[in-house]
Amino acid sequence: MASSKPPRGMRDFLPDQVRKRDYVIGVIKSVYEKYGFEPLETPAVENLSTLSNKYGEEGDQLMYKILKRGEKLSKKLESGQVRNENDLSDLALRYDLTVPLARVMANYRNELPRFFKRYQIQPVWRADRPARGRFREFYQCDVDAIGSRSMLVEAELCTAVCEILEGLGFDDYLIKLNNRVLLFAILESAGIEAGVRDQSVVILDKLEKIGPQKVIEALCRIGVSAAAADSLLGLFSDLGKLTVGETISAISAFAKDSSAAQEALKEIGEVAELSGIERLKVDCSLARGLSYYTGAIIEVVLTGGDFSGSVAGGGRYDELIGMFGKEEIPAVGLSIGLERIILIMEERGMFPESITTSGADVLVTLWNEDAAADSLKLASELRSAGKRVLVYPEPDKLGKQFKYADQIGVKTVCVLGESEIKDKTVTIKNLKTGNQETVSRETAAEAIDTALK
């Protein structure tokens, strides 16, 4: 007999889990919709040529490729000339949501508005080694504003993500803001040579994790002078507890000779001011590993509880979205770590009770086969009143029907026994308290509301 397990690293979502996921996705969607972002969906499968060489060597390895079909495959196999995967595969599973967005921007240029604000919440697949919180099928949740270089766009993205986190019940989030141009200008002002700045960024990104001393050591190892490393880390130690305005002043003084730095600082100041977010910090060590950012770099972290770390991140990448077309298209985007947020909300017990309990409000009992029409009629009345109603499908003993309702987490049972059917009444039993009362059919929905309170 075949195994009944899902593939390694992939998950079945039973009803309670689907409800939790839908709840989080619902909050995210409703905030994005309020900000005028619009939903986009692309196929799970892309042409291999669309995805190849877009994610570096690691990406090409972790991508799920789909076998060619029919004659295309059999001819290739018969030829005995199978040299590599591309001979066997023509399609692959979606690896992220950014490349499909770039493809869509090129393909529907004339159908999409000049300023295209889209969100996309869909699964992606990576043949990564599974680990706690890391899956081979997982949802990405991307929001991007395309077509404008205005800082207003960065500001709105930051405001929207705060509203989402607050909507989900988080109160310990912090928006970290940096700018790629500023980062490099600071390195220059500190006296770090152009040739090692890329490497220096990667090292500096670890400042919070490994501390200043180890950063200085690592910088010196790649050839940064001790004076330059000290100068750089000196700046960071000064920034510690400063406000946004004070941080900007301090960096401005440090990089006073760099017009690029002054321009980037102006941009950061604008985003901070326009977004009006209090829980915002300028963090010039932030690089987020990705080399495609061209301006703002944004990271959203949680600071409290057992878990602290990134739950969303993004930035401006003006040179990426145009990859399938002829022109450069400015863009700024954020990706929310949906799987991580769901995990943290579970650990912190943040899901509302109404989400985590059974799907039905009430179970209607079945007295005997002849009473089925009566039970269905009552169910129909209750559904018309907006209730989610299960009808017990078989004429079992009442005790068994109560026990079943209790097992599946339904809190109220409508008993429709011989006398109730005769009298056109219903007995409503609250399984939690054990209380029950017999009411007229017309008032049943109301009585359930009272019992559910």
Place this chain on the structure above:
Amino acid sequence: MASSKPPRGMRDFLPDQVRKRDYVIGVIKSVYEKYGFEPLETPAVENLSTLSNKYGEEGDQLMYKILKRGEKLSKKLESGQVRNENDLSDLALRYDLTVPLARVMANYRNELPRFFKRYQIQPVWRADRPARGRFREFYQCDVDAIGSRSMLVEAELCTAVCEILEGLGFDDYLIKLNNRVLLFAILESAGIEAGVRDQSVVILDKLEKIGPQKVIEALCRIGVSAAAADSLLGLFSDLGKLTVGETISAISAFAKDSSAAQEALKEIGEVAELSGIERLKVDCSLARGLSYYTGAIIEVVLTGGDFSGSVAGGGRYDELIGMFGKEEIPAVGLSIGLERIILIMEERGMFPESITTSGADVLVTLWNEDAAADSLKLASELRSAGKRVLVYPEPDKLGKQFKYADQIGVKTVCVLGESEIKDKTVTIKNLKTGNQETVSRETAAEAIDTALK
């Protein structure tokens, strides 16, 4: 440059299309939830061993198989011993939602309720030849009630699907009901030999399409006697315009010696009575091609308009869901043709206007860069009042901003010019009528409501 098209037979869904799809899915979900069905989601990818040999030879050919990765693949290729697809593939894309359900039933036996009512709305993939309305990635929308043999379950499934179709605005649907046991009992009573009954069912299923004369000819060609064929078709010509009760009586008389037929007719009568559906017809020619039905066979058709045909179908299949376990698990299910329903609703213009128009209620203009904070603040106030608000991101000429709003289908523009900012007012312009009025900031949301009416 790589192509910017999605793979052949697969679709990108731009915002308006996503909204339409979400609308239909939302109606379906809300009805199923009211009936106590619960959401289930399974991975897009399944182990190849889970899906192999489950869908016949055609299914194995149309299935998208995923290439093995890393060493597993390279070793196989180096060995030069690639005999077939299974040497190259270990995973495949979901082909339907029934086999994953059967797998889930076996894997979570103790976590799932005895009567498991689930709905599942997810894409499946088939490497079929693309055609109008036929795609290689398409959504299936399945609802199944598992664990009971009671006809109450069939009745509820039929009622729910009617409620969905009415909720979407269809008034020309018809529920066709048959029973596999009855179908074979009728063939027996007509005098058709056991050995050709399977083939006869397939022929009879085409009755509506090809007419009685061609059915008789086809039956005779496979060896059915002319007398038996005439007897069978005689029954069907009698049934034409009969009510449910009259149909049951007529068939009961025709198959009076078959206790199986009498039992199946009792079941059909029960479903018809318990569901209380007026638009219901007993159609004993209905077979729906699938051999796995064991009892009720249900098909939902639309009868009016340019399009007539099936939009949902299903039945009872008591021997299928247990395939990954040791015991037989009774089940009855329906699949709604989501893609077809969306297509028909588009053709018939059935989507509410609120769904088919732009995502934003209002666009806030940007006067100049210094006014960005004011525009964002107004947007924030309007969002708090529940509006979906776009802020024009760049300080273009007002005329250009109006034109943009009009292009993307936003009906109302909030103008925040120099004088409005000074006076703490907003000018609200209805793009459809051209009317505009200047109101205080506090009453802006209200004024937009009036303008949108």
